[in-house]
Amino acid sequence: MPAAIVDTGPLVAFLDRAERHHAWVVKRTVELEAPLLVCEPVLAEAMFLLARLPKAQEALWDLLENGALRIALHIDEHTPAVRTLHRKYRDRPMSLADACIVRMAELYEKHAIFTLDSDFTVYRKHGREPLVLIRPS
Numbered sequence: 001m002p003a004a005i006v007d008t009g010p011l012v013a014f015l016d017r018a019e020r021h022h023a024w025v026v027k028r029t030v031e032l033e034a035p036l037l038v039c040e041p042v043l044a045e046a047m048f049l050l051a052r053l054p055k056a057q058e059a060l061w062d063l064l065e066n067g068a069l070r071i072a073l074h075i076d077e078h079t080p081a082v083r084t085l086h087r088k089y090r091d092r093p094m095s096l097a098d099a100c101i102v103r104m105a106e107l108y109e110k111h112a113i114f115t116l117d118s119d120f121t122v123y124r125k126h127g128r129e130p131l132v133l134i135r136p137s
Helices: 008-015 022-031 040-049 054-065 079-088 096-107
Strands: 003-006 033-039 069-073 111-114
Touching (some): 003 096, 008 040, 008 054, 040 054, 040 069, 040 096, 054 069, 069 096, 079 096, 096 111
Parallel strands (some): 003 033, 003 111, 033 069
8 A cells, every 4th residue: 555645636525525536536545555644735725625515624624633644744844945846836836735745755755646636747856756646547
């Protein structure tokens, strides 16, 4: 079972049955090693996108509390590196969450990125290495 860093899209799709990729995400999630790693900007985005579904927001809190999700990056400890990534991909434009995820991929080398976002096919860790992705084809 692969270990993974989770992006906003899969979190939202996992918790919202109306999301297009819900079934695919649920199937992949069962195959992944717990805990899934996350950063605060991803959680903020997910909470915002789930605002119309208070039960889904509560379920996201439950995933944090029960250890299925683990916050594995604190921006204040990686500000220069995250800022450098954000500048490098300014033309995309890169979100703060995406910059944190790429930084996490640099720190957690054995973890794939669980995402629905095609921008991760462009991003590189350590400036040149492609990211290992778990995403729909």
